[in-house]
Each structure stands twice: as structure tokens, then as C-alpha cells.
Amino acid sequence: GDSVTQTEGLVTVTEGLPVKLNCTYQTTYLTIAFFWYVQYLNEAPQVLLKSSTDNKRTEHQGFHATLHKSSSSFHLQKSSAQLSDSALYYCALNTGYQNFYFGKGTSLTVIP
């Protein structure tokens, strides 16, 4: 079946250092879209990035991700983490007709 895997439940990084959150997926659908959602404490999830094009880098708010269908991955990266980046991050797969599959989420904590 379709699924999204986020291997790290908790990630802690020092401010100013790079961060990478992993996301891999399984699907049999060909027309798919990927999202990274960020959820700050006591707030609603909001879209951070979206991609549906293989091997094309997508950027927003200093974060970037590239969909790699060959490795079934859509990792989220940032070159320099900020304290304000501390939040819960969900990778999500949309297989069409709004079938969303969310990963279990990665809690990112940025420390001074």
C-alpha cells in the first residue's frame, strides 16, 4: 500500500548548523505530489513546500527539498537552522483525488 516514512521522531540541531529531515515513500501511483507541512506548537499544520516534479529543487523560507523518484525520497534540508525553526514537520504524499498520506512527523528542536 501507499505510505510515507519519516525515520527520525526527534531531531536536535544547534543554531546555525545544517539540518536534514528524511522522508521516503511507497506508492504505485504515477501522478503524485509531495508536501512538507510544518506545525508550530498549538497551531495548525501549514504547507512549507510542494513538489510533483522529479529531480527539481523546491525552496521556501530557507528550506529546500528535491523529489527523487529513483530513490523514493523527498528529504527536507536547510543550510543554517534557526531557533524559530523548532516545530513538528510532516512529510505528506498525495496520490491524487486528495488521498493524503502523512508521515508520523519529526519534531525538530533548534538549540542555541
Added chain:
Amino acid sequence: NTKITQSPRYLILGRANKSLECEQHLGHNAMYWYKQSAEKPPELMFLYNLKQLIRNETVPSRFIPECPDSSKLLLHISAVDPEDSAVYFCASSQGFSNERLFFGHGTKLSVL
């Protein structure tokens, strides 16, 4: 995010009946109810597209959705159970294929 409004913001219930309300001001065609339990990703409950119920996931019958018009969504809850304690998010999307979700701020339901 004032583009999707939900009420009430917080709800504490015994075994009473109550309705959650949602209104979106984005002109979107699809509207959703998601349930997010503690430390879990959002889980789809119901999906409406152009006022028609498209998806009805495995949800207890005490939850009854209603879509009076394309911009409003209701969730009627009767005789709640402690397992219903969660945050209930209303969401919307422009279309019905590979579209991003826009979430409301949620209703936090606490069952006594």
C-alpha cells in the same frame, strides 16, 4: 490564519452533544475534517467536494458531518467517548487532485 475559521476553539464535554463549525473564505471546492490525536499526524475523517461527501473514513457513527454550502462544514458529535479527545481540524483545498491543504486553527476537544 483567518481564512478558515473554526468554532469553538476549545470544547470540554461530558457525554453531551455538540457541533463543531467551520467556514472557509478561500473559495475552495473541497473541505475536510481531520482528527489529530496527541503526538500523531492528522487523520482524515471526512472529505466533501462541491458539497458532496466523497470520503467517509472509518469513523464512529457518533460523528456526523454536514456541508450546508460550499464554504461551510459542520461536525455533529453525540455521546462522546474519551478516545475522542483530540484536535479536530477543518481543512480546504482549491481542487480535488494533488492540491495543498489549508488548515483551520482547530478545535481542541477534551472529553471528561
